Amino acid sequence: MAAGGAVMSVVADNYFDGVGTFLTTSSNWWGPDGLVHYLRDHVIYTAIIVVVAALIALPAGLVVGHTGRGIVLVAGLANGLRAVPTFGLLVLVYVWLSPKIPINRHDVLFLPRGAVRAFVPVVLVLMLLAIPPILTNTYAGIQAVDPQTRDAARGMGMRGGQVLRMVELPIALPLIMSGLRSATLQVIATVTIAPFLPLLGGLGRPIADGAESAGGNPPMIGAAILVAALALSADGVLNLVQRLIVSPGVSGRFRSQPGVTTAPTVEAQLTVA
Amino acid sequence: MKRSIALAAVLAASLGLAACSSSGGGDNSSSSNSAGGNGSSSSGANAGSITIGSADFPESVLLADIYGDAMSAKGVKVSKHLNIGERPIYIKALEDGSIGAFPEYNGSILYYLDTKATAKSTADVQTALTAAAAAKNLKILNAAAAQDSDTITVTKSTADKYHLTSIGDLAPVAGQLTFGGPAGFKTRADGIPALKSIYGVTFGTFTSLSAGGTVTVTALKNGTIDAADIFSTDGSIAANNFVALTDDKSMFAAQNIVPIFDQSKLTQAMTDACNAVSAKLDTKTLADLDAQVAGGKDPDAVAKAWLSSQGLG
Numbered sequence: 001m002a003a004g005g006a007v008m009s010v011v012a013d014n015y016f017d018g019v020g021t022f023l024t025t026s027s028n029w030w031g032p033d034g035l036v037h038y039l040r041d042h043v044i045y046t047a048i049i050v051v052v053a054a055l056i057a058l059p060a061g062l063v064v065g066h067t068g069r070g071i072v073l074v075a076g077l078a079n080g081l082r083a084v085p086t087f088g089l090l091v092l093v094y095v096w097l098s099p100k101i102p103i104n105r106h107d108v109l110f111l112p113r114g115a116v117r118a119f120v121p122v123v124l125v126l127m128l129l130a131i132p133p134i135l136t137n138t139y140a141g142i143q144a145v146d147p148q149t150r151d152a153a154r155g156m157g158m159r160g161g162q163v164l165r166m167v168e169l170p171i172a173l174p175l176i177m178s179g180l181r182s183a184t185l186q187v188i189a190t191v192t193i194a195p196f197l198p199l200l201g202g203l204g205r206p207i208a209d210g211a212e213s214a215g216g217n218p219p220m221i222g223a224a225i226l227v228a229a230l231a232l233s234a235d236g237v238l239n240l241v242q243r244l245i246v247s248p249g250v251s252g253r254f255r256s257q258p259g260v261t262t263a264p265t266v267e268a269q270l271t272v273a
Numbered sequence: 274m275k276r277s278i279a280l281a282a283v284l285a286a287s288l289g290l291a292a293c294s295s296s297g298g299g300d301n302s303s304s305s306n307s308a309g310g311n312g313s314s315s316s317g318a319n320a321g322s323i324t325i326g327s328a329d330f331p332e333s334v335l336l337a338d339i340y341g342d343a344m345s346a347k348g349v350k351v352s353k354h355l356n357i358g359e360r361p362i363y364i365k366a367l368e369d370g371s372i373g374a375f376p377e378y379n380g381s382i383l384y385y386l387d388t389k390a391t392a393k394s395t396a397d398v399q400t401a402l403t404a405a406a407a408a409k410n411l412k413i414l415n416a417a418a419a420q421d422s423d424t425i426t427v428t429k430s431t432a433d434k435y436h437l438t439s440i441g442d443l444a445p446v447a448g449q450l451t452f453g454g455p456a457g458f459k460t461r462a463d464g465i466p467a468l469k470s471i472y473g474v475t476f477g478t479f480t481s482l483s484a485g486g487t488v489t490v491t492a493l494k495n496g497t498i499d500a501a502d503i504f505s506t507d508g509s510i511a512a513n514n515f516v517a518l519t520d521d522k523s524m525f526a527a528q529n530i531v532p533i534f535d536q537s538k539l540t541q542a543m544t545d546a547c548n549a550v551s552a553k554l555d556t557k558t559l560a561d562l563d564a565q566v567a568g569g570k571d572p573d574a575v576a577k578a579w580l581s582s583q584g585l586g
C-alpha cells in the first residue's frame with residue numbers, strides 16, 4: 001500500500017516539476033535553441049501574419065461596411081473560415097504548395113535556409129484564422145455608426161470616401177482595434193503549430209519537441225507559459241495603441257461638456273468584450 | 274495519455290505481483306512444467322489452439338493476420354485479439370495468458386524486456402532475445418528477413434550526386450546537408466550521437482519533424498531537407514524512389530519481425546507454420562503489403578492473398 005501511494009504521487013504530482021528551474025536557467029534562454037530566439041521568431045511570425053491579414057481584411061471590411069453590399073457573403077465566409085481545422089489545413093497546404101515555391105536554397109531575412117517553403121504555408125493558413133475577427137469587427141463597426149451622424153456628414157457636403165475616412169472610420173476604430181487584438185491573440189496562440197513543419201521556430205518548437213522526448217515537460221510548460229505571457233503583453237501594447245489613436249470624443253474619455261454621451265461606441269465595445 | 278497508460282500499467286503490475294506472491298511460487302513453476310510437457314508431446318496430431326494479438330497500428334495487425342492465418346491453414350485453432358494497444362499492455366496480456374502469441378520487432382522487444390541490452394545485429398539480437406524471453410516463459414521463433422527499422426534515407430538525386438550507398442558515405446558531405454527526424458532522434462543513443470561516433474557523420478542542420486510521415490516525405494521530396502529518418506517498410510521509399518542508406522555498422526538495432534509465444538501454448542504445428550512464413554517475408558514484401566493496407570484493403574484479405582501466393586495459406 002505504501003509503495004502504491006508513493007508511485008501514485010510520483011506519477012500524478014510532477015507536471016510542473018523543473019519548470020521553474022527551466023525558466024530560470026540562463027543557458028535555456030540564449031543561443032540558437034534558446035527561448036529568446038524562439039520568442040523573437042514567435043513575435044516576427046505573428047506580426048507578419050497579422051499585418052498580411054489586416055491588409056486584406058481591413059479594406060474589405062471598410063468597403064462592405066460602408067456600402068452595405070455583400071454583408072451576407074462576407075459574414076458567411078468569415079464564419080466559415082473560423083471553422084477551418086488549422087492544423088490539418090497546414091499539413092495539406094504544405095504538401096500541396098511547398099514544391100511550387102521556387103525559393104529554396106537562400107537565406108531569407110529572419111528565416112533559416114530552406115524555410116521559406118514551410119513559412120509561406122504557415123502565413124497562408126494562419127492568415128485565414130486572423131481575417132475573420134478583423135473583417136467582421138470592421139464592417140460591424142462601420143455599420144454601427146449612427147445613420148444620423150452619417151447623414152450630417154453628407155449634409156455638410158462630404159463625399160462617400162470622406163464620410164468613410166473622416167467620420168465612419170474614427171467612430172468604428174475601437175471595434176476595429178478589438179478585432180485586431182483578438183486576431184493577434186489567436187495567432188500568438190496558434191502559431192505554436194508552425195514547428196510541425198521543417199526548419200521553423202517560435203515557442204512551438206520546445207512544445208513540439210518536448211512532447212516527443214523524455215523529460216520534455218519543463219520546456220513544454222515553460223514555453224506555454226511564455227506564449228501566455230506574450231499574448232497578455234501584446235494585448236496590453238495594442239490596448240495602449242488603441243488609447244492613443246482613438247479620438248477622445250469617441251472613446252468617452254473627453255467629457256468637457258456634461259450631458260454629452262457616447263453610448264453607441266460603449267455599447268459596441270461591450271458586445272465585443 | 275502516456276502518463277495514464279504508464280499509471281495503469283504500474284497499477285496492473287503491482288496488482289499482478291500481489292496476486293503472484295499470495296498464491297505462491299510453487300504453483301507457478303508446476304504449471305509451467307506441465308505445460309512444457311504438453312508442448313513437446315503434442316507435436317504430432319494435436320496442432321493446438323492459440324490467441325494471437327496485435328498492437329494498434331496497421332503493420333502489427335497485418336502481421337498478426339499473416340501469422341494467424343498461416344497457422345490456421347496448418348490446422349491450428351486460431352483466434353485473434355487485434356489492436357490491443359501499447360507494448361506494456363500486450364506483454365502483460367501475454368504474461369497473464371489472455372493471449373498466446375504476438376508479432377514483434379526483435380530489437381524493440383529485446384530492449385523492452387532487457388533495458389541493459391546492447392545487441393545490435395540480427396543474430397546478436399536473436400540470441401539475447403531468446404534468453405531474455407525464456408526468463409519470462411516466452412518463446413521466440415525464427416526471425417523474418419523483414420525489418421521495420423529506422424533508416425537514413427535520401428532522394429535518388431542526392432544519392433547520385435554524392436555517390437551515397439551507405440550511411441558512412443555521408444561523412445564528407447553531411448556538413449552541407451539538412452537532416453529531418455523526430456525530436457527524440459537528436460539526443461537518443463542511436464540517433465545523432467551514434468551517427469557521429471559510429472560513422473563520423475555530422476549534419477549541418479537538424480530539424481525535428483513531429484507531424485510524421487507526410488510532412489517528412491514532402492520535405493525530403495521538395496528539398497527542404499536532404500536526409501530523413503524514415504521507417505524501412507514505409508511505402509513512401511519505393512513510391513518516391515528514395516534511397517535508404519545501408520547501415521553496415523549496425524547503428525540501429527535490428528528490427529526483424531519475429532513471432533513471440535507463450536511457451537506453454539506453443540506446438541510444433543505453430544512453430545512450423547510461423548517459421549515457414551518468416552522464411553519468405555522480407556522487407557520489400559512487407560512494405561508492399563503495408564502499402565496495400567494503407568491503400569484501404571482489409572489486412573486479413575491482404576494476408577490471405579499473400580499466403581496463398583506463397584503456398585502457405
